[in-house]
Amino acid sequence: MTEKTLIYDGSFEGFLSCIFYIFEHKLKNETIQNKYNTQKSLFTDNEEIYTDKEKSDRVWQGLKAKTSSITTTKIYYAFLSEQLGIEDILSTYIKYIFNSSTKVDTDFTHPCVLKTSQIAKNVSREKHRMEAFVRFKLTKDEIYFANISPDFNVLPLISKHFKSRYADQKWVIFDIQRNYGLYYDLHKVEIIQMNFPKNFDFSKTDANFFAEEEFEFQKLWKNYFTSTNITERKNMKLHVKHIPKRYWKYLSEKQP
């Protein structure tokens, strides 16, 4: 049996197109790899899969018919983890779903069901953290700007939350690690690219770009953060457990 490696463009539709290909050609022992994140192997037969909206839709609709919405959501969340090898875990899971006559999505004794559920949980936690740890700063052009660098690609997941919450203010949330952002213009959310000046310090508030009052509110917030703490109950271990240090860099209250 030949071992095939399917190469796709990194998009969710691209991944689902691979699934379509697998079923179409009745592949076994295949692996799926992101074009931008491949591990070259000498002995496999590489096949580039083109993203096909129609095919990916068919797979997605098929999944929706075969399983619960909780499961399809988990699959999408787990995909956004961008973890190495996630495509293969998910394709095993999807094959298990399509090849079973009964519902299997609560079979937590099956490794890929449990694994998907756990990775989805991690992504969901990161999504929730971003909803919590985004700190908007008001720019001189009256836009509330925040930069993040989440562990997983959660921007697509947090868009709705911020849109319904901050419906009456313009805002930008920019993922500096993945180099794209969301922009809400009071009507709709768009995906944007941005160019920042060289040496732009994302953890500081630059007086050239941000409104004067911004500094005052940051001061008030930091002051509140200190005043509301009970020193007699100090528990840094718990503090760090809730806000791991990697998130501190963009939290104004944690800046020196």
Place this chain on the structure above:
Amino acid sequence: MSFSRTLEKLKILADAAKYDVSCSSSGSKRTNTNKGLGDATGMGICHSYTEDGRCVSLLKILLTNHCIFDCAYCVTRKSNDVKRAAFKVQEVVDLTINFYRRNYIEGLFLSSGIFKSADYTMERLVAVAKKLRLEENFNGYIHLKSIPGASDELMREAGLYADRLSVNIEIPTKSGLQLLAPDKNFEDFIKPMNKVKNEIIQYKSEKKIIKSTPKFAPAGQSTQMIVGASGENDFQILKTAEHYYKNYNLKRVYYSGYVPISLDSRLPKIGTEVPMLRENRLYQSDWLTRFYGFQTNEIVNLKHQNLDLNIDPKLSWALRNLHEFPVDVNTADKRMLARIPGVGMKSVAKILMARKYRKLNWEHLKKIGIAFNRAQYFLVCNSNHFERRDLTADQLKAIILKNSKSKYDKMLSSQLNLFS
């Protein structure tokens, strides 16, 4: 606004409000209509955590720390020599809106010292909430303190703008209250709580007929009790909590380990350790009654008036009721699964689903995430390995303690020494 004045006030009035533990911002169903600011649907969000490890979800402040009462346990008491300050209504509104827009908070938790009279104070609190809702079109979360003795009319208005209302009973027993807060009347606490309860019941029944009935305190009511200030035992505390849950439909009862702030001889001395471990055990018991199907009497009763500090209350119950074990995870009902020490409700749900596909063994259970160290002695599964020795409760407890490491070890040794 004058930022430096506000900064000074915020320092004083946030510091005075910090002993109120509630920071919950969940359970409301206030959607963002007509493109306003904020949305309080679904789960709450902790936007930050202070160095004591507590969640920061709401801007928690007092409107003023001027107070006509002299409750011994309270930092704001009349006789205490502290700096006093008072916010203007507009200042609180501006702070809330500007913090909210920056995604610092989920909303406002406004409490107050009692100045002039109960109604005068309650009126100011309501004015803040009203302004936020009607003028600023704010749909974020608002938690208002019900001032003991406030009139029914004001409580009704408060419920129209706030998501949650709370009145802290602070001292679990009447005699304790008499001792520490002699100018406070027990009935005054109950009055606003009762009014809000009845209004919520009425709202719920009217809502069924007329869908557009304006919301009334959709996130319900809560209260708080201080632990370790007035000598109550855990039985008294949990029984009081049960009473309020049952008779006033409370959403939450909070337990606050007393932080010594006074030289008053009626209270623990300054420097006494905050009873954090005991507080934790009380919360665990609270969870057992709210989510695990336990009755308060099973956890504490006349024979066992205090919770074990070195083991959790479920394990403690199991050791007193060894005849109920072992439980077979492949056949037991939900009620008994929830009673196995080391098995949480998340695991219970997973076990119930997973066992439909195949019989579960230890490997499955470990992967699902049960606390094996405790659970192994109380259950059997599809495996030949299970506890066969006929161990007594004391032997079991000793084995479990020997093989576990509690994050409270350090605290435990110092707290237990107090009694030895």
